[in-house]
Amino acid sequence: MSKVTLKKIAETLGISTATVSKALKDYADVSPTTKSKVKALAEKLNFKPNSYAQSLRTQESKIIGLIIPQIVHHFFANIILGVIKSAEKEGYLVITLQSDESYDIEKEQLELLLDKNVDGILLSLADNTVRYKHISEIINDGIPIVLYDKISKSIECNKVVIDDKKAAYNATKHLIDSGCKRIAHIRGRLKPQTTIDRFKGYKEALKAHNIPFDKSIVFEAKNIASFEDGKNVADEIFLNHKDVDGIFAMTDLLATGVLVRLKELNVKIPKDISIMGFSNWFLTRITTPKLSTVDQPGYKMGEEAFKILFEQINNTRKGIKAPYKTIEIPTEVIIRDSTK
């Protein structure tokens, strides 16, 4: 049933679209009176719930939507794969959309997915999404949605994340343990939570090891998926911060940019400067020296995200309101040759 029709029925009867949807699906938590009112009106609007066999009987599309900030991206591509493969096992197909890290596109794509009557949505927030009304509306409408990777603590729903703070703490600790005394950090812009948490982990590791925090060696990359931004920070460190002996970049692409540029500048890695990335992209195994990093298992995250969405879809169908969960996927520091 189109969202427009759902809305029309809801408005006419003065109830929520979620109730309309549930009434048409014969959910247990809608009263028989409401159900018969909804069905009568649906009939009147030329919508006959019993005519379109299976898909109308259950109102299942057996399709879910997946909104991802970037597709050509090792970590996110692994998430897509994890989602698609787990979904397929349960008989679900996946519509994938790329939000280009844009709030406006993300908003529009959620509408597109709802119009296709998807059974649920997996969403990783775009970097510039800082308002959440478009998401809370979906939650209030009773449509299953799970946030993964880039989430917001202000949104109450099921979530799958890694413990970015802990992972960043461990990455920084490895630099400290291997002898670095002056460790720079390359972060992203203020939001989203991943940037905040990795920055926090970096600061906490310094603090725990009595290394003073110095904001002059924290660099903000415009685009954390940019090799070039990494190169620019390398230039900046080389010119103005000769005493830096370790760099923790919040992504492998930034770290790789730093590594390539410092090599061009004849800096010895890791003798002069140690470099630590984050994500364990394939490319970290082919740089010279090979890049130390934090393994962030995308496939596993995709699998878990689908699993929890699938649970929520089934619960919603049965009228069960389960408490929201936040699942944490473990990470691991991978020590290669760019650190001592």
Next chain:
Amino acid sequence: MSKVTLKKIAETLGISTATVSKALKDYADVSPTTKSKVKALAEKLNFKPNSYAQSLRTQESKIIGLIIPQIVHHFFANIILGVIKSAEKEGYLVITLQSDESYDIEKEQLELLLDKNVDGILLSLADNTVRYKHISEIINDGIPIVLYDKISKSIECNKVVIDDKKAAYNATKHLIDSGCKRIAHIRGRLKPQTTIDRFKGYKEALKAHNIPFDKSIVFEAKNIASFEDGKNVADEIFLNHKDVDGIFAMTDLLATGVLVRLKELNVKIPKDISIMGFSNWFLTRITTPKLSTVDQPGYKMGEEAFKILFEQINNTRKGIKAPYKTIEIPTEVIIRDSTK
């Protein structure tokens, strides 16, 4: 309408499922008699074409299916992005499935997509797909399908390809022009067409420059997306073919494996051996030395594949049978530091 119902009607009336589908969509090329027979039977089977408003009126799902051999793959991920972005502009969403280079999975996934009533399908053949009945059935049913990248010349339909033979010819020619006299080739298994054509291009370039072809320096990688397979071939060349001074690998991953392993063996690149990849993955810019390769524009291929599918969907709807086209996406040799 489910495929099962379509088939049932087709069998009962002794006509094709394509005709049933067209009759229900009121296509111009189905006779009024057939249309009324089909509609009457559909009604009897409890399928009321006029009840489910828009989607039944046009039988459009505005969803297409995309089957891709691998998702975590720079070139294919770019294709996905090109498809999704172009589809979105025309109001289409895309269900993506990964065939894992398996004929059985590919077959099953085509069925899954048909069951979801997709308006069309984009398919790149799995490496071990050598029979095509599952595809010709779809074509005969009148469902728009476009083959992209990995195609078969035995299938008659719309196709989007690169000229692999020309691209491989140019890659090999660059090795010859830069002074290589004894050029090895790393290819994939017998099928698909990409492997055949790149191998042909390699041979033709040798012939055109009077370099004898020697099958003892043509190596077959089990998995052309394997870094490790590249390393193994490097070992083989190092041990048994000391006179090789150039290597043309059919993928960047194979070429990168060769490069990394030869460096470990203290072979000077490109002084002792020149290496040429294929595809222009991001990683070719971060190897040391940077890898020469052939740019194969995935995004553009995705765009064109959707464009031609969209045309075919519209033509089918109007009852127009346009001749099949094969669109060729141009490639370009990218000269970096792994060749002289």
